Amino acid sequence: IDDFEYGQILGEGAFGQVRLCVHKATELQYAAKVLKKEKLIKAKQTKYVKSEKEILLEMDHPNISKLCYTFTDEKKLYFVLELISGGELFECIIKSNVANDNKELKKVAQFYMAQMLEALIYIHSLNICHRDLKPENLMLTGSGNLKLVDFGIAKKIDRPGPNTFCGTAEYLAPEVVSNNEYGIMVDWWSYGCIIYELFCGKSPFYSSSMAVTCQKIVDRDIYWPKTMPPDAKDLINGLLTTDPEKRIGGPELRKHPFFKGIDWKNL
Incomplete structure (x- = not known):
């Protein structure tokens, strides 16, 4: 000390x-x-x-x-x-005005969501489920690289089973909201919510009422703005699949068209 x-x-x-x-x-x-x-x-x-x-x-x-x-x-x-000194990813995007330029926003989203994908593939390879993925837990280093933070409620989960209701309401997967057994696929749902928020400025199921948010999650009530790039929409749709067994996630996401052009070796 x-x-x-x-x-x-x-x-x-x-x-x-x-x-x-x-x-x-x-x-x-x-x-x-x-x-x-x-x-x-x-x-x-x-x-x-x-x-x-x-x-x-x-x-x-x-x-x-x-x-x-x-x-x-x-x-x-x-x-x-x-020490991660660059601030929160979303705050940096808002400050930089990138959000007003669709082409630029797509490039930024692609890069940072690729880095986040690598972090998730890695923690899941250790059977670690983060359980609280949200924009506030994505920080930037001084050199502008993404860091996933706050493993306060992370848990080792090697297969789906009974687990606690925890996390932040608007990023919760439907199996958590419905108090069903769950596993690491809950993180891929939250990842989908974060990508949506990058493009739309708010999470797909946001409401000032937690009960309404939970209902929207269960009903999969999503509004798709016309400005959403089709490959981003396709990726988010696959991640926000209600059935965790059909939900996409894992290393195969690197091949998704949304990540076209990403140099995975030199991220």
Whole structure:
């Protein structure tokens, strides 16, 4: 703990905060997630934190946030993660005005969704289901590459089975909303929602009422704007397939026409 100097708060959550920190010896900057043990125990969250730590330590991929150190003192747990300084992907797109140029937006969406695809293929190869894929969990590095973050409710799932209702309402797959057994295919549904949102500015099932959102998901009530590129629509349609056994996902998505021209080796 004393090897680091702690600076400004980068974010706050229910159980603690994320702070900028500097490793004194190397002067390298990191993001420290500092969690209060007492709050975690009260909310029965300790097993999730333990699971998050194990999952983060297992992963090593250029498009996934890296856990560099962990330590603990009497009152707090510390996760020292690489600092991802470019901000949220969607915020950067809005600031850059790319969204107003369909051709440019398609190029940007293609590139970042290809990087996200690589991250998902990788975590699923380790039987890790993220379970909370949403735009806020897609960050950019200083050099403009995508990083998937926040494995707080991620879980090892080797086959579909009874799992908890969790995640963010408008990105939930129908099998989660309906309290059915589910597996890693839930992540591909959320991925479809994110691609839709990149092109349309809002998620396909958004409503200010959670009940309405859930109903829209179950009914697969999707509005398709005319500006949506046909290959993007085809990809999203396949991802937003209600039956998880018929839903598309996995390495074969690299061959989808939407990703035509992507150099997978040099992403």
